[in-house]
Amino acid sequence: xxxxxxxxxxxxxxxxxxxxxxxxxxxxxxxxxxxxxxxxxxxxxxxxxxxxxxxxxxxxxxxxxxxxxxxxxxxxxxxxxxxxxxxxxxxxxxxxxxxxxxxxxxxxxxxxxxxxxxxxxxxxxxxxxxxxxxxxxxxxxxxxxxxxxxxxxxxxxxxxxxxxxxxxxxxxxxxxxxxxxxxxxxxxxxxxxxxxxxxxxxxxxxxxxxxxxxxxxxxxxxxxxxxxxxxxxxxxxxxxxxxxxxxxxxxxxxxxxxxxxxxxxxxxxxxxxxxxxxxxxxxxxxxxxxxxxxxxxx
Numbered sequence: 001x002x003x004x005x006x007x008x009x010x011x012x013x014x015x016x017x018x019x020x021x022x023x024x025x026x027x028x029x030x031x032x033x034x035x036x037x038x039x040x041x042x043x044x045x046x047x048x049x050x051x052x053x054x055x056x057x058x059x060x061x062x063x064x065x066x067x068x069x070x071x072x073x074x075x076x077x078x079x080x081x082x083x084x085x086x087x088x089x090x091x092x093x094x095x096x097x098x099x100x101x102x103x104x105x106x107x108x109x110x111x112x113x114x115x116x117x118x119x120x121x122x123x124x125x126x127x128x129x130x131x132x133x134x135x136x137x138x139x140x141x142x143x144x145x146x147x148x149x150x151x152x153x154x155x156x157x158x159x160x161x162x163x164x165x166x167x168x169x170x171x172x173x174x175x176x177x178x179x180x181x182x183x184x185x186x187x188x189x190x191x192x193x194x195x196x197x198x199x200x201x202x203x204x205x206x207x208x209x210x211x212x213x214x215x216x217x218x219x220x221x222x223x224x225x226x227x228x229x230x231x232x233x234x235x236x237x238x239x240x241x242x243x244x245x246x247x248x249x250x251x252x253x254x255x256x257x258x259x260x261x262x263x264x265x266x267x268x269x270x271x272x273x274x275x276x277x278x279x280x281x282x283x284x285x286x287x288x289x290x291x292x293x294x295x296x297x298x
Contacts, residue, residue: 018068021285024267026218027171027192032099035285036071037064038271043079048111058090067282073269075103076130084133092135101141102130118148120159127163143173161189179207195220200240201233212265219265225255239297256284
């Protein structure tokens with residue numbers, strides 16, 4: 001970390017708060033601060049197994065809540081099962097207003113595999129097991145992690161809709177969906193959020209974002225920091241890096257702040273296993289772009 005940024009973080013440490021990003025309402029009745037936390041990286045290396053220091057992971061989660069984070073995203077495949085278990089260990093009984101969203105529909109036979117499983121029987125079992133690990137009576141936001149090419153989308157979403165009707169799920173979201181798949185899901189059940197890859201270099205989900213903006217769905221961008229080849233979105237990325245240098249902020253802060261400025265439907269969930277990086281990321285909540293700066297980045 002550069003010296004200027006270190007001084008900035010030290011000066012701002014007492015005022016870091018997710019609430020500086022404003023709020024967003026999910027499903028009409030869940031209002032949360034518009035900068036959340038993704039709990040994927042609190043697991044072991046490769047998102048596999050326990051972290052090297054589980055107690056430190058719990059301290060990180062508690063500190064995130066202390067800093068105003070009231071939306072935490074996880075999935076049963078993170079670990080697998082480890083992220084959900086640590087969330088309950090660190091935060092249960094959950095403070096009022098904290099929304100924990102989880103996902104089902106991907107299994108991990110080993111550390112190198114992420115296999116889609118949209119069978120209704122699997123989704124039912126996955127949801128009920130997530131409830132047990134999270135020590136929750138109902139999951140506030142349960143997201144179908146990804147469409148299984150071997151199972152009709154309607155069958156998968158239909159089972160999640162039944163779980164909702166039975167009282168196990170409050171609201172339903174989807175992840176890794178294109179606009180057509182989103183429309184098909186919404187023809188079956190109310191969908192309140194979409195979680196797709198999105199960053200300054202990868203805006204392939206713009207058609208989905210447009211639907212979210214039009215119809216009041218939350219758009220939860222994963223991979224907020226560009227990891228694409230240098231020729232993909234290079235001009236926009238360079239402009240954002242220049243903006244970060246002028247403001248003397250980190251590239252991650254710039255990327256998160258740009259997402260918040262990009263659309264009021266955005267609910268970024270940057271994740272980390274480090275308290276230092278957590279605080280660095282949350283400082284982005286207070287950063288603002290001028291209209292001219294937005295035009296320059298595109």
